[in-house]
Amino acid sequence: MIDQLKARLNLKAVLRNVELLPEIDDLSRELIKDWEISIRLSIWRDTNILLNFHNGRCTFLADTIEKGTVSLFFCSAAHLNNMMENNASPLPLSGFTRLGFLKTEFSKLTSRLEYFLKPPSDVVQDDRHKMINLSLALSTAVFAIPELLQLDPVSRRIAPQLSAGTLQLSVLPEGPYAYVIYDGKGGAKAFTGKAARPEALLTFRNPEIAQLLVDGTLDSFGAVAKGDIQLRGKIPLIDHTNVILDQIPKYLQ
Amino acid sequence: MNIYRYEESNKWFDRAVKVIPCGVYGHFSPAPYAPVEAYPFFSNKADAARFWDVDGNEFIDYMCAYGPMVLGYNHPAVEAAFQEQHSLSDANSVASPRMVELAELLCDLVPVAEWAFFARNGADVTNLAVMVARAATGRDKVIAIKGGYHGTSPWMQAPGHHGTIADDHQHVIRIPWNDLNALDQVLAEHGSQVAAFMASPYHHPIFEDNVLPAEGYWQAAIDKLHKNGSVVIVDDVRAGFRLHLGGSNEHYGFKPDMIAFSKAIANGYALSALVGTDALRLDAAKVFHTGSFWYCAGSFAAAIACLTTLKAEKGPERMRVLGEKLTSGLRDVAAGHGYTLVVSGEPAMPYLRLADDDTLMLQQAWCGECTRRGAFFTSHHNWFLSTAHTDGDIEKTLQIADDAFKVIKSEFGH
Numbered sequence: 268m269i270d271q272l273k274a275r276l277n278l279k280a281v282l283r284n285v286e287l288l289p290e291i292d293d294l295s296r297e298l299i300k301d302w303e304i305s306i307r308l309s310i311w312r313d314t315n316i317l318l319n320f321h322n323g324r325c326t327f328l329a330d331t332i333e334k335g336t337v338s339l340f341f342c343s344a345a346h347l348n349n350m351m352e353n354n355a356s357p358l359p360l361s362g363f364t365r366l367g368f369l370k371t372e373f374s375k376l377t378s379r380l381e382y383f384l385k386p387p388s389d390v391v392q393d394d395r396h397k398m399i400n401l402s403l404a405l406s407t408a409v410f411a412i413p414e415l416l417q418l419d420p421v422s423r424r425i426a427p428q429l430s431a432g433t434l435q436l437s438v439l440p441e442g443p444y445a446y447v448i449y450d451g452k453g454g455a456k457a458f459t460g461k462a463a464r465p466e467a468l469l470t471f472r473n474p475e476i477a478q479l480l481v482d483g484t485l486d487s488f489g490a491v492a493k494g495d496i497q498l499r500g501k502i503p504l505i506d507h508t509n510v511i512l513d514q515i516p517k518y519l520q
Numbered sequence: 521m522n523i524y525r526y527e528e529s530n531k532w533f534d535r536a537v538k539v540i541p542c543g544v545y546g547h548f549s550p551a552p553y554a555p556v557e558a559y560p561f562f563s564n565k566a567d568a569a570r571f572w573d574v575d576g577n578e579f580i581d582y583m584c585a586y587g588p589m590v591l592g593y594n595h596p597a598v599e600a601a602f603q604e605q606h607s608l609s610d611a612n613s614v615a616s617p618r619m620v621e622l623a624e625l626l627c628d629l630v631p632v633a634e635w636a637f638f639a640r641n642g643a644d645v646t647n648l649a650v651m652v653a654r655a656a657t658g659r660d661k662v663i664a665i666k667g668g669y670h671g672t673s674p675w676m677q678a679p680g681h682h683g684t685i686a687d688d689h690q691h692v693i694r695i696p697w698n699d700l701n702a703l704d705q706v707l708a709e710h711g712s713q714v715a716a717f718m719a720s721p722y723h724h725p726i727f728e729d730n731v732l733p734a735e736g737y738w739q740a741a742i743d744k745l746h747k748n749g750s751v752v753i754v755d756d757v758r759a760g761f762r763l764h765l766g767g768s769n770e771h772y773g774f775k776p777d778m779i780a781f782s783k784a785i786a787n788g789y790a791l792s793a794l795v796g797t798d799a800l801r802l803d804a805a806k807v808f809h810t811g812s813f814w815y816c817a818g819s820f821a822a823a824i825a826c827l828t829t830l831k832a833e834k835g836p837e838r839m840r841v842l843g844e845k846l847t848s849g850l851r852d853v854a855a856g857h858g859y860t861l862v863v864s865g866e867p868a869m870p871y872l873r874l875a876d877d878d879t880l881m882l883q884q885a886w887c888g889e890c891t892r893r894g895a896f897f898t899s900h901h902n903w904f905l906s907t908a909h910t911d912g913d914i915e916k917t918l919q920i921a922d923d924a925f926k927v928i929k930s931e932f933g934h
Contacts, residue, residue, distance in 0.1 A: 424680035424689075466879040488542035492533050492550040492561065499554050500879040502900065503727055506551070510681055 271313065272418040273518045274344035277351045278308060278316045279329050280410040281384070281519065284403045285318050286327040287459060288380055291399050295379050298372070299325060304365060306373065307335030308357070310347055337365045401474050402443040404481045405436060409445040409457040411515050412508065416455055419518075422511045426453035434504045435465035438477045449504065467500040469508075483516075521923045524560070524577040524892045532562040532574060546672075547586055552726070552900040554881075558888030566593035569908040571896070579896040580913045582846075584904035587758055587783035590839075591829055592908025598787045598825045605821035616817030622824050626795055629827060630767045632775050633795035637804055639814050642757030642782035643671025645794040646718065648809045649778045650675075652796070653716035653751035656803040661710055663703065663717045663750075666694045667725035670718060670755050697723040698734045703741055711748045717741065718753040721768035722866065726900045727880065729873060730865030738774035751800070752776040757783055757792070761827065762868045762904070764836055767795075771836075784830075786823035790816075793823075830907070836868065839905040842914065843867030846905065849918045857925040871902040882932055889924035890917075 289296040302320035309315035317328040317335055339357035341347040349355035359366055383400050384407070386392060392400065415422040416429075431451025437444050446462040449455045471477035476495045479485035487509070490496040498505050537543035544550065544561050553559040560573035569592055571581050584590065591598060605618060623636040639645050650662055662675075670676045674688035693710065695702035697719070707714060721738075723731040742752050753776060756768050760781040764771040767779045777800060782792035790813070796804060830836070847863040847870045854861035859882075860875040874883040880899060887899040895917045897903065 420686065421680045424686065425678075428678055428680075468881075486537060486542070488545075488549055488551060489533075489537035491556055492537070492543055493530070494557055497555070498551065499884060500881045501727065502552055502554065502880075507678075513682070 268418060269518070270344040270348060272414060274310055274341075274347045275314055275414045275418065276411050276515075276518050277347060278310075278314060279414055280407045281351070281380075282308070282316065282318070282377075283327050283329075283410050284380055284384070284406055285376060286325045287403065287406050288376070288383070288399075289323070289325055291402050292379065292383070295376060296323065298376055298379070299323060302372070304337065304368065305333070305335040306369070307333070307338045308341070308347070309338070310341045310344055313344060334361070337361065337369060339369075397478065398443075398474060401438065401478050401481065405438070405443050405445050405477070406459055407519070408481075408512055408515060409436065409447050409459070411519070412447050412457055412511055413455045415511050415514055416453060419511075419514050421514050423453075425507050425510055429453065429455075429504065429507050430501065432466035432501050432504050433462045433464065434467045434469060434501075434508055435462045436469045437461075438471045438474050440473070447508065465500065467502065467504040468497065469505050470497040470499070471495070472497070521893050521920070524573075524575070524894070526557075526560050526573065526575055526577070528574040529560040529562045536561075547901075552898070553888075554884040554899065555888045558892045568592040568594070569906055569910070569913055577894070579891070579894055580909070580917055581896050582903040582905070582917075583896055583898060583901070584906050585788060586901070587762075587904050588786070588788045589904075589908075590761060590784035590835065590906050591787045591826060591833075592906055593788065595787055595826075595829070595908070597829050598789075598822050601825035602789060602818045602822040606818040608817075610816050610818040611813070612815065612817065615815050616820060618817045618820035618824065619815065622793075622820045625824055625827060626781075626793060629765050629831070630779065630795055631770060632767060632777075632779055632797060634798040635796055635801050635804065637794045637809075638820070639792045639794070639809070640790045640811060640819075641671070642755070642780060642792050643673050643676065644809070644811065644814075645780040645782065645792045646670040646676070646753075646755050646757065647673055648794050648804075648807065649718065649753045649755075649780050649796075650716060651807045651809060652778065652794075652800055652804045653753065655807050656751060656800055657715045657749060659713050659715035659750075660691045661693060661713045661715060662691060663693050663695060663706055663714060665697045665719045665723060667697070667728065668694075668719055668723070668755070669725070670757075697731055698737050700737065700740055700744070703744060707744060707748050707750075711750075714745075714748060714750045716751040716753050717745050718755055720755045720757075721759055721763070721772055724758060724865055724869065724871065724902050728871075729862065730869075730871040730902055732865075733772055738769070738772055742774060742776065751778065753778045753780065755780050757781060758902075759866070759869060760784060761830060762836060762839055763866055765827065765831055785826065786819050787826040789819040789822035791819040791823050833907055835907045838907050839868035840866070842909050843870055843905045845911070846870070846909075846914050846917065847872065849914060850921055853918055853921045853925060856922070857929055859925065859929075865902050868905045869902045870905075872897075877932075882928060885928045885932065886921075886924050889927045890920050893920040893923055895920040 300323040305319040338360040429449045435446045472495045562574045565572040626636040627633045674684045759768045761784040778796040844867045862873045865871045884899040887897040890897045
């Protein structure tokens with residue numbers, strides 16, 4: 268169960284950021300501008316994702332029947348997790364002629380993603396760097412929620428208590444933004460951007476406050492009292508979501 | 521109208537958060553107060569139906585300390601009784617005669633009560649009630665209502681929340697309020713294991729409309745549970761002595777096996793009581809449950825004075841009338857601005873919601889604007905009336921509400 272959830276989080280929350288990264292990072296955008304390739308990663312008897320690079324953009328699909336130009340297969344969730352930790356290689360099913368591309372060009376993009384998600388301690392982050400880091404962290408967090416609700420024991424106990432509704436997460440003054448739509452049946456869908464009509468708002472006064480929360484170094488109740496974090500609307504949605512988000516470090520370091 | 525600011529409150533919060541987890545925790549924490557800047561966090565003065573925050577802002581208090589204040593802060597009879605007992609003996613090495621007198625008073629006031637057991641907080645006695653039921657039945661499971669609140673012991677908390685484990689909820693089965701079919705189903709599946717059913721006399725969750733018991737619900741539930749050999753416990757911690765001095769079950773016309781009281785029992789002094797029928801007396805005697813401060817006599821004296829005064833002043837009736845006046849007035853004020861204010865629950869403990877916005881944001885804004893003008897309203901929890909509220913307080917509150925509606929109408933439109 269742990270391996271399965273970890274693998275789903277790696278695919279659907281972490282690697283999903285490959286779609287977002289070129290939109291917010293110039294170097295990544297430059298890297299993919301001429302790519303015409305789709306890469307499918309699938310785990311035997313479990314889930315799959317497809318990263319489709321076309322016209323300088325990346326689109327992400329999950330649990331799709333679409334085939335990729337390159338198809339990479341993992342025997343198990345543990346196999347995929349080992350690859351994410353650079354301890355294993357996938358089994359190529361198709362696209363053998365593009366394997367070189369994966370090892371050179373695509374790995375540059377994933378390295379760039381890792382650079383932002385796990386910044387080297389000796390790198391001094393400028394504001395732009397911090398904003399990319401925060402955008403990816405927020406995206407990872409919200410896209411983790413649907414997976415956690417399915418497989419994490421604590422989140423599964425929370426799930427029946429979640430009423431239907433949309434929670435908007437916003438960092439002032441200019442983003443990033445993400446939102447989660449709970450279906451009231453224990454499931455959820457996550458998105459980046461602004462929801463049309465959210466029923467609950469979790470708003471950070473500025474990126475610094477949001478980053479402190481992401482880093483786990485913020486007293487969130489104190490921040491609420493000071494107005495650094497603003498809660499509005501259906502606050503139980505926020506309350507339950509916070510418990511779910513607190514489970515992420517059990518699976519992703 | 522003066523709009524309050526909270527500089528001193530915020531300074532105290534800055535100090536608090538350095539030395540106290542959350543700064544202000546539990547039901548006083550800032551989390552449900554939206555917008556948080558509309559609310560004070562610290563007060564050191566209260567009298568009658570009002571409190572003053574540390575900035576000197578004066579509030580007509582519709583939370584009544586979340587229920588304990590029922591006769592008004594600093595009520596002279598209660599304060600005199602407490603002070604007299606406190607000066608004689610409060611903490612002691614043996615029990616106080618006041619405890620016996622209070623037990624006798626409860627057995628006189630509350631028809632279900634043939635014995636009384638005292639503690640300090642509501643959860644002390646809801647826990648005790650479950651222990652007594654388990655001792656009496658030799659069974660494990662407790663049926664409770666989804667969204668019902670019985671305190672913060674692990675088994676009472678929402679599953680999955682911090683500090684709880686799955687095993688805490690192993691023997692708690694939650695069913696929807698007013699749903700006899702769900703009760704039937706649980707009894708069919710787990711009947712031989714069900715020690716007790718615990719519920720508040722009416723359903724008063726937070727962030728939702730409150731719901732009264734459907735006609736015949738309680739008696740039908742009691743019949744089913746007694747047929748199954750299970751114990752019926754009413755958690756009257758929140759509503760007790762506001763609806764009826766004999767327990768809220770008397771207001772609705774049914775008789776459980778045990779009733780847990782706290783909040784309003786001693787007008788703000790820390791006390792809770794579990795009362796029950798004679799059939800459970802021996803089981804209650806066998807359960808070991810105690811606490812360092814459970815015998816402090818000042819609270820017993822305060823409770824005797826509080827309950828005696830409530831009876832003499834027909835407190836529940838007065839609070840009902842005041843609550844009806846407040847809520848009907850607020851509905852009219854809202855309608856005058858084109859809004860629909862939904863009132864649910866009981867008039868002495870109303871829950872109000874603006875139906876014009878199902879996200880609660882409009883309601884939160886309105887409650888915040890009222891609070892910044894001196895009517896302390898929360899948007900997530902039922903309010904409380906006391907016998908200390910006056911017609912003048914309500915008139916002023918309606919003026920504040922009117923002003924607040926003007927503000928939110930300009931901000932949110934309609």
